[in-house]
Amino acid sequence: MATTTPFFLITLLFSFSFLTSVTFSRTTPTTTTSPLDVTSALVRVTQILDILNGHSDFQPFAQETIQQSSLDSSSFSFSFPLHSRELLNKTQHKDYKSLLQARLDRDLTRVNSLVTKLQRALKKEEVKSADNQVLTQGGKLSAPLVSGESQGSGEYFTRIGVGSPAEQFYMVIDTGSDVNWIQCEPCVDCYDQSDPIFDPSSSSSYESVSCESRQCDQLEVSACSRDRCLYEVTYGDGSFTVGTLMTETLSFGKSGYVEKVAMGCGHDNEGLFTAAAGLLGLGGGSLSLPEQLKATSFSYCLVDRDSNKSGTLELNSPVPSDSVTTTLSKSSKTNTFYYIGLTGFAVGGHPVQIAESTFELDKSGNGGIIVDCGTAVSRLEIEAYYALRDAFRSQTGNLKSTRPYALFDTCYDLSGLSTVKVPTVSFIFYGGKYFDLPAENYLIPVDSDGTFCFAFAPTNSSPQIIGNVQQQGMRVTFDLSNERVGFASYKC
Template identity: 55%
Template sequence: MGSRRSLLFFIFFFFFASHSFVTSRILPEISVTTSSILDVAESIRKTKDASSFQLNQQEDQTHSPSSSSSFSLQLHSRASVRGAEHPDYKSLTLARLELSYGDGSYTVGDFATETLTIGSASVENVAVGCGHSNEGLFVGAAGLLGLGGGLLALPSQLNTTSFSYCLVDRDSDSVSTVEFGSDISRDAVVAPLLRNHQLDTFYYLGLTGISVGGEMLQIPMSSYEMDESGSGGIIIDSGTAVTRLQTEIYNSLRDAFVKGTTDLERAAGVAMFDTCYNLSAKTTIEVPTVAFHFPGGKMLALPAKNYMIPVDSVGTFCLAFAPTASSMAIIGNVQQQGTRVAFDLANALIGFSSNKC
């Protein structure tokens, strides 16, 4: 990907990038409540056609401060938040922007304010980062949109208490969308949205369990919960590709999935994935349905394409979950594709609406 010496526009702090090497579509059909049908042939064909993916991305959609009358560099990041109350408010030192991500991507630049225009509406003095040196998975992007819970995230700056986004498949001709001021759909699967005062940027899910093939994993509910110190819990993140589960939960999920796929030929693991299959001779397969469970008996069943993904062009598919040594688990964007995820911050709720992109 390399390093790019250009101005890249960032709006803080929780990011929308899809950090995954998978660029293929899988077209599943849900057959019964405990299993899903996967169209393998279509997935393999799409993977073979994906070599031009990087070439089709628009590059260098960079922001030009000199062409903007509303662009303003800020003197001190903490001063910018607290204003004249901060002792360094009159400092002549420009606020430095340095952000790094778990996949090794990073950006270095300046803290600034700019007028943000969405449709016919404009908002002045929106805090942004203007990156001069950017390395990693930023190719083709004009910037990154921050939707987290921090003061500098866009929802806080827009003073909105609700928003939603829908991530389409990576090779889709459609466009992923984000809406501000949108309500949770009436047919959505609604779950508690929890916050951690130690890490106010993250959105935590009130998850009560995970099932595979209609059978709940034998994991204590406490394993999904955040403790009194703020450790543990499960966050939802549009900037992480693959869902990472605590080792105990992941091992239980993997073992249950393997038990339900004994008729499929196993393949060697690939990168972070240790549960892979050789499906080169298959056209369709039936796999156990993976579902997330929430309070009140509510359940979000994932389509097969959101957890069985192709990793090459010759028919190797892997279970798209991975273990983490961290006490905190992450629901990533592969598992969110094709689902509108709506945040009701005022009522501390999150809603999932399938096929609402």
């Protein structure tokens, strides 16, 4: 014992020192100003328009070799690429303003959808007896015929294999959803997608889920037909997917495959995620992909939406050692959303005068701020937004202001400039920890001429949201086992 005790103590002290450096680092901002590369941003604007308008033969993913080995759910880890939605759904746009307006329209719908979902959770008992109850006689599911073409939940997608033998499909990822699903034959009504629609009869690993199963019981809305569990997922704009709950084998490229993943086999799907085949739910609910795979963590790195490069989605990956971390929690009313311990912002190294309680989640399930990969522009409580915006404006008197655009009320004419220095915007997390955002994560182009706008927006609804514009180019890690979230710069 005498020979091992000193080594144990040294190891323990080293471990504590390392964890302390990771968890409590950066209690001051690293910079007060950040460079904005105007030229590079406008080059990306041109490139994305060329791709969308068919002036480039860029293809996001080629067919990938599937690794024929099963992943052990207790120890597996894997990574697969992510792209922004425009590279899959190549809708032509006459100019960048047209593209941006389409994004902002989707974004508003997305935010409304999350707000609606939260309000439903807060009034769950009322919803069960309300008019949007979808169970009908005979154990069938029906849904309102409302167009969902404006639904904006699918901002990033990946490519995975479904079934045995595996067929590869483009799938949207979504931290604001729990149920995984894919469009299935026979289709009652399916929207257009890039790949052939999945045919469960061609897969030897397809199994329908019984009505008495744990997975069926975990659905928010379900019914039973011939001992098959039927499901429906509806979204805030009236879009929906309806079908049979199944278990299938999912293949993750060169990482291997996982068997018996519960997901919806959607036979009637209205307006969602045009071009993609379905959705991978990364939320905190029991049917989400991380929860089903018993993942201890997952992380992603979201590339600039104007970039033709890819980021990655990783499961069971460690928190990068240089991450700034804070608390990760869920509401008592819904497990889906990931609430984080944010206390405020700094601009140019100076804390903005915002009450810490502004971002707290109360016991009733209201308030708080979530991290969401499907929302683009971060939404802040009105007074918090004004305080942040005014602090930024006060330190940009050297820049030429120009008229507002859409939901952005703070814009600048940077035409003719190659690089400018702007005040650094930083998150402040519990414990006074700072995380500095790169300038391109809060000052974004809105046209091809050099107009850039401050990319935050006000909201009078819960929840507040950290969107993907503020997350782009960084590794965001959801450490589920330790209830922490980490932010690390330039980890794509």
